[in-house]
Amino acid sequence: MQLARVIGNVVASHKDTNLSALKLLVLQPLSADGSDAGRTLVAVDAIGAGVGETVFFVRGKEASFPFFPTEVPTDAGVVGIVDRWDIG
Amino acid sequence: MILARIVGTVVATRKDPKLVSTKLLVARPMDPHGKSEGTYLVAVDTVDAGVGETVLIVSGSSARMAAGMKDCPVDAAIVGIVDAVDVAPG
Numbered sequence: 584m585q586l587a588r589v590i591g592n593v594v595a596s597h598k599d600t601n602l603s604a605l606k607l608l609v610l611q612p613l614s615a616d617g618s619d620a621g622r623t624l625v626a627v628d629a630i631g632a633g634v635g636e637t638v639f640f641v642r643g644k645e646a647s648f649p650f651f652p653t654e655v656p657t658d659a660g661v662v663g664i665v666d667r668w669d670i671g
Numbered sequence: 672m673i674l675a676r677i678v679g680t681v682v683a684t685r686k687d688p689k690l691v692s693t694k695l696l697v698a699r700p701m702d703p704h705g706k707s708e709g710t711y712l713v714a715v716d717t718v719d720a721g722v723g724e725t726v727l728i729v730s731g732s733s734a735r736m737a738a739g740m741k742d743c744p745v746d747a748a749i750v751g752i753v754d755a756v757d758v759a760p761g
Contacts, residue, residue, distance in 0.1 A: 591703055591758035593674070595727055597718055598751030599738055607672075607727070607751075609703045609758060623703055625672040625727060634759050644732045656740075656750045658733040659672055 584639045586613045586665060589632055593625050601655050608632060608661060610640060615670050626659035637665040672729050674753060675700045677722050681713055689743045696720065696749065698728060703758045714747035715740065727751035 591609035595602075606628040614620035629649035632638045638661045640646070646660030647653075679697035683690075694716040700709040705725075712728075717737045720726045726749045735741060737748035 591756060593727065593751075593753055594755040594757070595751035595753045598727065599717060601736070601738075602750060609756065622673075622708065625674060627672075644736070647733065647736060654736040656729045656733055656736040656738075656748065657672055658729050658731050 584641050584662070586615075586637065586639050586668065587611055587626075587661075588613055589634050589636050589638055589661070590623065591634060599656050601650075601653055602627070602657070605650075605655065608634075610638070610659070610661070613637070615668075624659055626661050627655060627657040628661045630661055630664060632661045632664050639663045639665055672727050672750070673700050674703065674756065675712075675714075675726055675728050676705075676707070677720055677724050677726060677749075678711070679722060687744050690715070690745075693743070693745075696722075698726065698747075698749070700728075701725070703756045712747055714749050715743070715745045716749045718749055718752055720749050720752050725753040725756075727753055
């Protein structure tokens with residue numbers, strides 16, 4: 584899983600039926616010091632996150648598991664909202 | 672998933688039997704502001720997208736979860752046509 588900041592929303596009215604009613608978030612992955620790391624991506628929201636929050640997300644087919652048994656065609660999903668993180 | 676703009680089509684007469692009658696499109700990934708980035712890719716279309724449209728592409732094994740793609744040899748599928756991308760300033 585990776586840390587990211589939610590920076591936006593995607594509106595797509597015509598989409599796969601298994602994606603309907605799901606919130607699509609634009610994520611900016613973060614490095615440990617909180618700076619931007621890598622390309623932005625679009626993820627399905629499984630937890631109720633919103634713009635401005637720091638979250639962690641999962642990549643790959645596992646991103647659809649929160650919606651089981653529906654087979655949501657996504658390769659990225661937000662699965663947690665980060666309150667804080669500490670680097671030792 | 673990534674945002675991408677459709678820039679072309681692919682015609683392939685000889686292909687895997689599972690890919691027969693699928694529509695293949697050439698897509699250019701882009702950032703949320705519309706700036707192109709990365710290399711072109713070929714994606715199978717499941718939502719009737721067309722050249723010039725901004726779409727949502729799912730990659731990897733998850734692409735096989737797109738409608739009608741079960742057990743198909745694909746690693747990129749177009750699963751949505753994007754109306755708008757709202758990005759917070761800053």
